[in-house]
Amino acid sequence: MKRLLIENIKVITMEGDYIIPKGYIYIEDNKIVKVKEGVYEGERDNFEVIDGKGCVALPGFINCHTHIPMTLLRGYGEGLPLMRWLNEKIWPFEARLTEEDIYNGALLGIIEMIKSGTTSFVDMYFREDTIAKACRRANIRGFLGSPIIGDMWERQIDETLSLYDEFKEDDLIKIFIAPHSPYTCSFETLKKVGEIARNYKLPIHIHIAETKDEVNIIREKYNKTPFEVCKDAGLYDENKVIAAHCVYLNDDDIIMVKNYDFTVVYNPQSNMKLASGVAPIVKMMENGINVALGTDGASSNNNLNMIDEMKSASLLQKLSFNDATALSAYDTLKLATVNAAKAIGMEDKLGKIKEGFLADIILIDFNKPHLNPPTDIYSNIVYAANGSEIKTVIINGKVVLKDYKLLDIKENETILNANQSFIKVIERL
Ligand SMILES: [Zn+2]
16 A cells, blocks of 8 residues: 655635644545644554645645647647637648647646646547556546537547446546537537437537537527526536536526526636637526636647636636626636536545545645735735745646656656647648
């Protein structure tokens, strides 16, 4: 058995607002066995010990919506309007990606996420088998869904099911089913996806109502809202649904989706950058809808940093509702931890530092000028931190980042490989 002790540590448990001012976390294999105030007094033979002095422990962040290999497209085709950007830049580039490029882009994104405190992510991209390899290489949790889009949907559903078969016993990888959106999938596709999800108990990861254009296209085709179309296709029935964006939803949509196991993933930076609009998150939360947080892909953000995203998430709601009390720092932190764990069906295993939970823990180094004085610890993390304070990261009981250094992955080599992939794709254009 592997034993890990983190001592001299302040712990934000995310169980209500319970904070342990100074204590320890004792981990056996991949589970948290004890979280307590004071000093660990048991034996210490064969223990790995981390001194948490000056640090704050927090559950690792769960990025609930991204397209991880799109790190390769970071900064590519900037400044174009959405449709020209997609047609002239993004889609031709993506059509030329090889399996090796996807691996290189995924690993680059994964190390960026680990270094900024993310320990799990929900992904939608082609070649999730390859992305799974990068997850295993880095020891990060991946909730992976291969996109189902357009006319090839039957083959894509088969691909999802073979991925499900391959990874159903995996510790770190879980397969989701990922219909791209109600405007890129036919009604028949959405119906079939709902059925398959029910039969195999696969959570659904989808984009809904990202832009006004989408709402108009759906209105013209069905005379309904995007949320109604998905409902009428039976997508929500007995299924767990994780819906990215949800920028445009009306009061009836809100009342409708709250009756289902439905999580909205708020992507504030992507929505601002693409001028999509502001999702009415405060209103959804007031109505009891579960809301989580995502970065979206690096081509529309342009980073995968959840601390950065939390700040935008909170500020944008305050501005949008003209209310300085809207979406507090603590509630924002919940979007990235507790609510996200609920979204992926792991609320009894992830999102809190709690005895019996999986050991996905980050240590934030508070010995930084911009985090002092530590008057309000939640607001310092959400508004003052920037991700560069993540000193140590533990995923599934394994230390993957220690004293700011990745233990198992060569950072420089990963950066070099990704940059070379980018150059090769450009040469193929
Ligand atoms: Zn997306």
